[in-house]
Amino acid sequence: GENVEQHPSTLSVQEGDSAVIKCTYSDSASNYFPWYKQELGKGPQLIIDIRSNVGEKKDQRIAVTLNKTAKHFSLHITETQPEDSAVYFCAASHGAGKSTFGDGTTLTVKP
């Protein structure tokens, strides 16, 4: 089955710096890659997604890049703010709603 590895498991940055989280996947059939943000005590919330026919997608301070050949995708957050502190999950979807999630990255943005 699909395996998704996410790195790093924890990330601490100063406010205003950039943060990068990387994920690799194993199933070349995966074609949809969402990123979720989970705040304490809440359910995950989609922040950005990318499909396999696109190499990069940007939404304000958040961007995602996808390298299908290398089977990896990354989340980039620029100009980080304290409210960006949360757990971030990547996922790979390989059809019929079956998504495999990474183990999560705890991002701490220090004021």
Next chain:
Amino acid sequence: DSGVTQTPKHLITATGQRVTLRCSPRSGDLSVYWYQQSLDQGLQFLIQYYNGEERAKGNILERFSAQQFPDLHSELNLSSLELGDSALYFCASSASSNGQETQYFGPGTRLLVL
């Protein structure tokens, strides 16, 4: 607020017992997904229903079962509970069945098995 509701918020029970978790999807969404989130295992996909029918299955134990009713709400039944079943259980919903779109997550049910 995602529009997905889950009840109860918290559940404390004993080993060997059976519990039922309930989920109401966003208005108009036909797919419901169930996930288990343990401290050491992240988010694990359990099962997906689409318009009342099972659509995809993940690593769901035989002691667990789910169904989606005609009004599209879903229930996850956990039986013969073990200590290791203690976790957060999330329900998510989406409009279609293909998993290639936003899944909206509920606030979760925290299950503690003593």
